[in-house]
Ligand code: ADP
């Protein structure tokens with residue numbers, strides 16, 4: 252199998268009919284018809300072996316995660332994910348590997364109705380780059396910039412489980428092991444919150460590097476500060492069970508959770524809570540945006556203290 256038959260066999264088959272897709276895989280570029288009154292949002296995320304996943308992972312999970320982290324970026328922007336391209340660098344050609352990889356890719360894309368419309372296939376150290384494209388009504392995309400003093404800071408779920416999965420070097424109950432591995436390998440982008448974000452959020456981000464680092468991005472972009480309340484930060488129950496004394500650190504500094512962190516005007520908070528209830532989701536208000544720059548933590552034992560910004564950085 253050469254590069255072109257590989258593309259045809261494993262990837263062209265994933266492209267589906269789509270009323271906005273004029274043409275996709277097979278030309279030098281894909282062509283899309285963007286619906287009227289919408290903006291196109293574009294984002295890229297790369298997963299590198301040894302950094303974002305381990306080479307011994309099932310290729311299914313590598314592809315699955317690569318799709319999910321990209322969809323999460325669309326969720327964070329209040330955009331509906333629609334199309335993706337895949338740039339895949341492979342150290343060798345292996346049919347079982349590609350079967351597993353393309354199955355993970357297909358199932359992940361199908362779950363969120365994202366269409367694969369192009370890509371690039373090259374030989375080299377294993378790396379997976381997906382570019383995702385999505386749509387939002389004009390003016391409705393939510394940015395990191397926009398948080399205002401007085402806004403409530405909300406996170407969409409419990410934090411720290413993916414970081415626990417990475418650091419746990421002690422025995423876990425079998426069921427817990429599975430839950431944690433799934434947290435790490437199969438994150439669930441919070442696309443069900445898109446309508447809420449569009450309606451209420453003044454700023455938003457997905458938590459990929461760690462809550463404190465990602466909230467800091469909102470603060471820097473919005474030229475504000477933030478104060479979090481220690482006992483309101485939702486620490487995942489498995490983190491409590493296995494590493495209770497590090498729970499807060501994992502929740503604040505652990506990456507890979509892909510929950511959303513967003514800000515909401517205080518007078519809209521009751522409606523936000525109500526809308527979360529309507530879709531059977533729990534919403535966690537964890538603090539407040541302030542005009543004083545920097546991050547602070549209101550602790551039970553020591554009162555207010557500066558919050559150290561911790562989270563993953565590549566360089
Ligand atoms: P070019 O020579 O212009 O780079 P390629 O030979 O790389 O074109 O790709 C041929 C077609 O296959 C293009 O339409 C491209 O978008 C698509 N393609 C290549 N690799 C992939 C992939 N991994 N997944 C999906 N589509 C791909």
Ligand code: MG
Nearest residue numbers: 370371372373
């Ligand atoms: Mg190419």
